Amino acid sequence: MAEKILSKDRLEEFLSRLIEDYQVFAPVEKDGNLLFSRFEESPEEAERVIFGMRPCDARSLTLLDMVFNSDKFQDPYFITRREKTTVISIACTHPQITCFCTSFGITPASEEGSDILLFDLDETYLIRPITQKGQKLIENLKVLLTDAQQSDLRKRDALVKLAISRVKSEVPIEGLKEKLDGMFDSPFWEKVHLKCLGCGICTYLCPTCHCFDIADEAVDSEGKRVRNWDSCMYPKFTLQASGLNPRLSNKERLRQRIMHKFNYSVANYGQAFCVGCGRCVRNCPVNLDIREIIKQISEE
Ligand code: SF4
Ligand code: SF4
Known part of the structure; x- marks a missing residue:
């Protein structure tokens, strides 16, 4: 048509x-x-x-x-x-x-x-x-x-x-996945997370973020298994029943957010899981700018 x-x-x-x-x-x-x-x-x-x-x-x-x-x-x-x-x-x-x-x-x-x-x-x-x-x-x-x-x-x-x-902002995506392949234990993550509050705004606003949790809930005498929207930026997201938490601080959580979008997703689906909408940039309360993080990684 x-x-x-x-x-x-x-x-x-x-x-x-x-x-x-x-x-x-x-x-x-x-x-x-x-x-x-x-x-x-x-x-x-x-x-x-x-x-x-x-x-x-x-x-x-x-x-x-x-x-x-x-x-x-x-x-x-x-x-x-x-x-x-x-x-x-x-x-x-x-x-x-x-x-x-x-x-x-x-x-x-x-x-x-x-x-x-x-x-x-x-x-x-x-x-x-x-x-x-x-x-x-x-x-x-x-x-x-x-x-x-x-x-x-x-x-x-x-x-x-x-x-x-009119789209003036650009980030260097070429080779980013390969760069991140060798950065899991890099000291880079020690610095980059410092001002992050762990508020989760960036993930709840992101159109590609899709973390969820599953919980069993009791309502009156009924039991229900429900799926909840969740965020990898929260400590409880990875807290296990034993009390162990493999992502102890904002350092591990921010690393996960970046790795998931620009490394694991590329490995699994051949695509970075970011569409450049800029919402996380506009709304992060401490101006932690994902474009800057990408630029810094490319210069590492
Ligand atoms: S919005 Fe900013 S402060 Fe909040 S979790 Fe995301 S990066 Fe951290
Ligand atoms: S710029 Fe990328 S990471 Fe940030 S909210 Fe948009 S799609 Fe998500």
Whole structure:
């Protein structure tokens, strides 16, 4: 299916129509923060649409696929949710100064992980269906859309070019895995962790982090086995029932975070588990900047 145009005047109608058939999650402003939330009540059992993801986050879903839906291991809960989710991303026009997606071969208009990609052309959105799932969704809403013209495509191309030129931050990824191969016992980790508070913000904000814990919980007379979102930056993450903790301090935990993203993941999946979204850079309370850590490692 070719690109379509949605007038911004009709965005509300577009979303309202989606809500009839899907649970729609979109960025909603709460206390000054934009959080992905259920847009409005929609059928609980319905398939999901995530509206307004950025291409770097959509790409991170393809990394999570490698972990939770591989030949070796299949996570039925993850797979079911993934299959029932349609991702509508929107290309970035104004990357932040902390963005470094291009270091990982991603651009502000990358398509990987998205079912549909939108481009903000001021008065309109240009809609590019990418997968069959995306095509089906657009087909059902075509009464709201018009065909894109050559002038729209030219505007889109110029926008993408400008957005790519606005990603100013870059990190040296080449050879990083090999460098880290020999650094497990390096004195480098003695220094780099010193200002880390172990708050876990960097991992909870990261679209590729996926550590979890499994617990048995008793509720009234019922027992439940539940999976909890967890963080490798917390001491209890590796605390064993015997009392032994193989990651005793922030040194071992920060090393694990860096090794997991840039060494173990490359060994296991052929990919670094970072998409350069820059969230951990923007939100670390002590400005521990992962870009600086990567640069320092490359200079070791
Ligand atoms: S956000 Fe910063 S201080 Fe908190 S755990 Fe991550 S690196 Fe450490
Ligand atoms: S920049 Fe930070 S938050 Fe974003 S993907 Fe990389 S490690 Fe995760």
